[in-house]
Amino acid sequence: MSALLEARDVVKRFGGLTALSEVSLTVERGEIFGLIGPNGAGKTTFFNVLTGLYSADQGAVVFDGKPLSAAPHQAAAAGISRTFQNIRLFANMSALENVMVGRHVRTHAGVLGAVFRTGATRAEEAAIRSRAAELLEYTGLSARAGDTAAHLAYGEQRRLEIARALATDPKLLALDEPAAGMNATETAGLKKLIERIRADGVTVLLIEHDVKLVMGLCDRVAVLDYGRKIADGAPAAVQRDPAVIAAYLGGNAEAAHAP
């Protein structure tokens, strides 16, 4: 079977700034793939291209054998779901409602169904509700189902974003710095959750700064620096790559101090 995600020579420019410069990478089915790199390396930009929030200036992304079109709702329909670096929950909806919104793309009820409360609509609504409750259970948030998302603790909000993303039945779950701001206990819980998601058949693409988490969790890692992919491979090999060490530690003093 072909790779789940294949990005070929993706270029994204913002005015004079080339945020992504011919980035190519391949994510295989069932793996946890890490995308790392210093701040401003273009990781989130790559995510945004992938999920249709930005359109690439050049290059192509093939997902599950089909080229991705540049509309976010179609990316979700195709099976890519994501979380955000700076949490973007529906703050004034309850935790359960947040996850229920995630079911939107897999359900069909329209205005007429809603107005006449047809049997099909009621059955679908019940299914949405029970699936959402299941996902809250899965992410350990059952006790907070009725609480407003904005009132949840930080770590809970991060997990709620994952539950909401899972509600779209993704083939690829893209997590943008899920461990940011978490303490050690929360991070350990998150690691378990991600492993469980993979075990349940969802491929995971992960942007993360927590090197320990990435090395312990990912099957393969790609490193971005200044919009360019400088390495990819198994975590242990990437960790020893001189170009990666230079990018993180400033091995090349001239490059590090250049204006």
Add this chain to the structure above:
Amino acid sequence: MRLPASQAGKLAVFTALALLLAVLPFGTEALLGRSWVRVIDGALLFSMLAIGLNVVVGYAGLLDLGFIAFFGIGAYSYSLLASPQFGLHYPFWVLLPLGAVVAGLFGVILGAPTLRLRGDYLAIVTLGFGEIIRIFLVNLNRPFNLTNGPQGITLIDPIRIGGFDLSKTYEVFGMKVAAVHSYYFLFLLCVIASIILSLRLENSRIGRAWIAIREDEVAAKAMGINTRNIKLLAFAMGASFGGVSGGLFASFQGFVSPESFKLMDSIMIVCMVVLGGMGHVPGVVLGAILLTALPEGLRYVQPLQQSLFGRVYVDPADLRMLLFGLALVLMMRFRPQGLWPSKRREHELKGEA
């Protein structure tokens, strides 16, 4: 049949409310006179408008300052097809749904070019749209007389249900049931239907998508919501409530002119929604009733001044605007979530979050 206590309680409240609503127009007429029954009728029409605008502003979070245009479109589509203007006299059960559809289409026409706009920018475009519709209504009497210009359209057919003409006075059980009473019951039914419709939409897949867009459009897109279609749907659904209300208005008045669809009226509906409690149907109905009744109540200020001071110092119309402004400023300062907010809005605007 025995009911559990809570259900029995609900039934009692429901019966009491139904009885109260049934005798309301007659009691009001006996106590305050017929003009107040007309005020109640107007409040019901405005309730429908507020419920419609609430779909756009309250659920989807799209500020619309030209909403009265849809009321006008509904009123004119009824008038043109049920008056001597073109000699057409279609029945109401064709024209009211038609009004909803036509207004809904105009909702999409307004929505489509404004999809990328938010907040202030959207407000300005919708305000312009409202004015454009009004100016069209004023000027479409040449070269071909469509709207009869500023004179408006007269002799609009009243609503007839079978042989029952709502504009005539009937005697029922020894009580005189006049047009204001008959229309009251028709409007009441329409408002109840609107409330049910609106609540069902709110608690559906579509309603959740609207609220999600209001909360965070980017996240809503990422969740697979086609924000373009869902926003257009909000515009269309909201406008169709306005269209039906407009048709009812035209048949009730028997006369429409562009004068009834001015910017001030749009702003009034926004005030009803904001004052009552954005996104909360009972709240916006309360807002509509209060803001329709308040100016009428202020009319008593004129005779009061006359009797107290021997002359009129403040024109009630000016006083009305003054008090409106003051009430809104006080609301925004002390109760921004509205008089009767939804739970959601309440903690959003109290700043607990």
